[in-house]
Amino acid sequence: MFCGRFAPPDYETLRIGRMRAALAKKLPKLQSWKDTGARSVLLLENRDLSLSNHVVILEAAEEALKGRHDRPDEIWLVDTTIKTEWTVWCLMRDGLSFPDEETSFRYRDFKPDDLADVGAA
Secondary structure, three states: OOOOOOOOOOHHHHHHHHHHHHHHHHHHHHHHHHOOOOOOEEEEEEOOOOOOOHHHHHHHHHHHHOOOOOOOOEEEEEEOOOOOOEEEEEEEEOOEEOOOOOOOOOOEEEOHHHOOOOOOO
C-alpha cells in the first residue's frame, strides 16, 4: 500500500487567491464598523489538517493584505481540524504578526463542547 498527499504545484498561489477573495468579501463590512470607532476583528477557520497551518495562513493573509486600506485591527485563526479540541491563534494585532509569540498565551486550546450556545433560546 502506498499512501501520499497531493497538492497542485501552485497551491500557495491558490491559497493567496482564496484569502484575497475572503478579505474582499469581509473587510469592507468590518471597515464600516471600524469607521464608527469599533475595533475590527477578522476570524478565520482552518479545517485542513494536511496542507494548512497557522504559519502558511498568516503568510497568505500578509500577502493578500498588501495594498489594502481596510486592514482589520486583529486577525484570529480557529483551527477546527480536531473535532474535540480547537486551537486559536492571534495571527495579527495592530499590524504585528504573531503578537503573542513570546507570551504564555501563544495559542489557546479549548473543547468545543465547553462553549455556550449563545444562540440557544
